[in-house]
Amino acid sequence: MKLALAQINTKLGDVEANLEKHLSLIKDARAQDADLILFPELSLTGYTLQDLTPSVSHRPVDDDPIFRPLLEASREIDMVVGFVDEDTRHRFYIANAYLSQGEVVHVHHKVYLPTYGLFDEGRFFAWGDSIRAFDTRFGRVGMLICEDFWHASPPYLLWLDGADILLLTSASPGRGLNNDERLESARWVEHVNRAYANVFTCFVAHSNRVGYEDGLNFWGGATVFDPNGALLARGPYHEEALTIATLDLNQLHRTRVRLPLLRDERTRLVQSELNRILSK
Amino acid sequence: MIELSINTDLARKILTGFIRSELTRVGFSRAVIGLSGGIDSALSCALAAEAIGPGNVLAVRMPYETSSPDSLEHAQLVIDRFGVQSLTVPITEMAAPLIAREPEMPNTRKGNIMARCRMIVLYDQSEAFGGLVVGTSNKTEILLGYSTLYGDSACAINPIGDLYKAQVRQLARAMGVPEAVIAKPPSADLWTGQTDEGELGFTYDEADRLLYLLVDQRYRPQECVEAGFDEAFVRTVVARVRRNQFKRMLPPIAKLSNRTVGYDFLYLRDWGT
Numbered sequence: 001m002k003l004a005l006a007q008i009n010t011k012l013g014d015v016e017a018n019l020e021k022h023l024s025l026i027k028d029a030r031a032q033d034a035d036l037i038l039f040p041e042l043s044l045t046g047y048t049l050q051d052l053t054p055s056v057s058h059r060p061v062d063d064d065p066i067f068r069p070l071l072e073a074s075r076e077i078d079m080v081v082g083f084v085d086e087d088t089r090h091r092f093y094i095a096n097a098y099l100s101q102g103e104v105v106h107v108h109h110k111v112y113l114p115t116y117g118l119f120d121e122g123r124f125f126a127w128g129d130s131i132r133a134f135d136t137r138f139g140r141v142g143m144l145i146c147e148d149f150w151h152a153s154p155p156y157l158l159w160l161d162g163a164d165i166l167l168l169t170s171a172s173p174g175r176g177l178n179n180d181e182r183l184e185s186a187r188w189v190e191h192v193n194r195a196y197a198n199v200f201t202c203f204v205a206h207s208n209r210v211g212y213e214d215g216l217n218f219w220g221g222a223t224v225f226d227p228n229g230a231l232l233a234r235g236p237y238h239e240e241a242l243t244i245a246t247l248d249l250n251q252l253h254r255t256r257v258r259l260p261l262l263r264d265e266r267t268r269l270v271q272s273e274l275n276r277i278l279s280k
Numbered sequence: 281m282i283e284l285s286i287n288t289d290l291a292r293k294i295l296t297g298f299i300r301s302e303l304t305r306v307g308f309s310r311a312v313i314g315l316s317g318g319i320d321s322a323l324s325c326a327l328a329a330e331a332i333g334p335g336n337v338l339a340v341r342m343p344y345e346t347s348s349p350d351s352l353e354h355a356q357l358v359i360d361r362f363g364v365q366s367l368t369v370p371i372t373e374m375a376a377p378l379i380a381r382e383p384e385m386p387n388t389r390k391g392n393i394m395a396r397c398r399m400i401v402l403y404d405q406s407e408a409f410g411g412l413v414v415g416t417s418n419k420t421e422i423l424l425g426y427s428t429l430y431g432d433s434a435c436a437i438n439p440i441g442d443l444y445k446a447q448v449r450q451l452a453r454a455m456g457v458p459e460a461v462i463a464k465p466p467s468a469d470l471w472t473g474q475t476d477e478g479e480l481g482f483t484y485d486e487a488d489r490l491l492y493l494l495v496d497q498r499y500r501p502q503e504c505v506e507a508g509f510d511e512a513f514v515r516t517v518v519a520r521v522r523r524n525q526f527k528r529m530l531p532p533i534a535k536l537s538n539r540t541v542g543y544d545f546l547y548l549r550d551w552g553t
Binding site for chain 1: 283285286287289290291293294297298301302442544545546547548549550551552553
């Protein structure tokens with residue numbers, strides 16, 4: 001399986017312009033025989049939307065002017081795009097849609113909205129309330145958005161729900177400049193991505209924004225780790241790029257023979273202890 | 281642990297990218313910088329020259345009659361070193377008549393008048409040259425409020441405002457700012473013999489280290505004292521930071537309607553770009 005990680009800059013609030021960029025990169029990824037292209041968080045809208053939120057929302061349906069061309073393109077290549085989803089009750093979600101063969105296969109609503117420090121997502125968005133793996137032509141997959149994977153439980157739940165490939169997306173503002181060659185934010189994200197690949201013996205792909213919004217920089221640095229925690233590919237920092245990684249899905253078999261963490265996971269024990277802790 | 285040193289390659293990449301992005305996305309390709317002969321404006325100038333090309337940067341020297349001749353020379357070293365365009369606009373003719381109206385005018389008021397005259401020149405050159413004004417305030421002086429409101433703090437974008445003075449020095453050295461500029465004592469050069477550290481009553485090194493704990497590491501003042509800082513110094517700095525908050529924000533608007541600029545009308549400057 002060939003995976004394309006699109007680390008792009010976006011135009012803040014200009015969905016049509018961002019759609020054009022998506023279609024152009026989809027073409028590039030197709031030209032390199034990619035099977036799936038992963039765009040970053042809020043790739044169709046830009047990140048710091050604030051009061052722009054209600055004016056950039058779209059429904060992931062065939063008659064939506066933004067999703068129609070994307071769904072059309074998904075006949076050639078699977079894709080994950082980031083957008084603002086407005087539900088029928090007019091709640092707005094930070095969302096990822098997995099599109100394939102002209103269909104919307106799955107939509108994930110971000111379940112953890114950082115509202116502290118430089119983040120203010122909870123002010124503008126509704127909290128998602130489900131974490132589900134889903135089937136694709138490459139096997140069972142799970143999607144999470146940025147803060148979702150700063151918590152250990154969402155990737156854990158996806159793992160138990162059958163996901164062998166985690167597709168993670170971010171618009172991660174670069175911060176924590178020190179003596180290191182990477183920002184602290186980059187170091188931490190790569191650290192946990194690798195850790196999830198190791199402890200869940202699965203593939204973990206991450207696509208992150210680049211560019212600037214006012215004084216915020218987004219650091220890019222897309223990565224793919226295999227079930228051994230080996231780095232398969234890494235995009236450059238702070239530059240737009242389309243990074244291609246080839247995933248040998250049989251590695252799941254080999255790693256899990258060596259290291260049967262999934263087989264031995266004691267979910268009943270987790271459940272009973274969680275019940276005990278929550279009933280306190 | 282107080283570790284202020286930074287990876288200068290990474291800082292350089294992020295900050296030049298910032299200048300390029302924030303100028304070009306609003307339709308500009310040029311920058312205007314007030315070059316004082318000091319290290320902060322030298323660094324902003326170096327970053328801008330690298331970001332958009334030296335031919336697109338206009339460095340403006342704005343001496344007053346009491347300014348040190350060294351300042352002009354040091355600014356010239358920076359202009360020559362980075363190959364930027366330059367212009368010298370003395371502000372004496374603007375500022376002196378206003379200052380002369382009051383023979384007993386204290387230095388602080390004179391300094392504020394000079395800083396605001398320079399702002400007028402820079403914003404005029406911004407229009408004439410077709411470039412945005414790039415700021416030159418570092419994190420230490422922004423936090424301490426050591427600036428003139430609507431004077432030297434006025435700018436369109438500020439690439440160095442999250443760097444403490446020591447980090448400015450480190451990055452300036454890495455970018456090849458002339459050593460004479462890096463080594464001399466920081467001064468607003470508003471009157472003869474003025475130095476920042478003389479006026480503040482403490483050194484930038486001390487202030488950097490304390491502010492790093494208070495701001496970046498979120499130490500409480502008492503914890504800074506326990507970490508070895510003099511209690512009176514901690515009190516002075518904490519009070520300065522609080523007292524000068526007004527210089528770090530737009531003036532508050534009295535709220536009357538359901539939607540008010542600044543409170544619940546929230547958009548980035550980069551809206552739509």
